[in-house]
Amino acid sequence: MTVMTELIGSLGYLAVFVGALLEGEVTLLAAGFAAQQGLLDLSLVIGAGTFGASLGDQSWFLMGRWRGRALLARFPGLAAHGARLRAVLNRHPAAAIVLVRFIYGLRSAGAVTMGATDIRVAKFAALNMLGAAVWAALVSGGGYSFGSAGERLLLDVRQLQAVLLTTLAVAALSYWLRRRARSELPQQPDVAGDADACALGRSERR
Secondary structure (H helix, E strand, O other): OOHHHHHHHHHHHHHHHHHHHHOOOHHHHHHHHHHHHHOHHHHHHHOOOOOOHHHHHHHHHHHHHHHHHHHHHHHHHHHHHHHHHHHHHOHHHHHHHHHHHOOOOHHHHHHHHHHHHOHHHHHHHHHHHHHHHHHHHHHHHHHHOOHHHHHHHHHHHHHHHHHHHHHHHHHEEEEEEEHHHHHOOOOOHHHHHHHHHHHHHHHHHH
């Protein structure tokens, strides 16, 4: 049994709720494993996870409704995600609301972006609750079925994602610095071109 599973088993469903509120897939996996060990009830784990996840996303949605356009203007990365998400929303709005939480790193940003659109609050709340229930059932069910192995697998995947994102960020920064350095180099006079022009001028005068 892992340390996190022991901690969740001792803190109970409040830890599950807070973990789901903060995008805690690892928390839900550990809670599912705790349920498999008899420390928690799986149905209550799913309920706490659903409530926490839906409340968190609903809060981000309302933040987007209140200040979404200003946030998108201030943070270009969020705006870039938002542009792609809006394209999906235009074609499949219900599916986008339900499934956005399954895209790691886009759950909160997606809710903010949706809040900045004309999606009705009640519609988002209903579909968000459905997505949260599916998410909580799948993740905690995975922890119940696969135990600590599933928890370690998710940690490994997140570490790999962090390495890939860091590598891409470093490569992008290096490319930008090289482009900037090249643009700031003083323009060298075209000596060869000037010499050719002078020679041509002399030949014409002759």
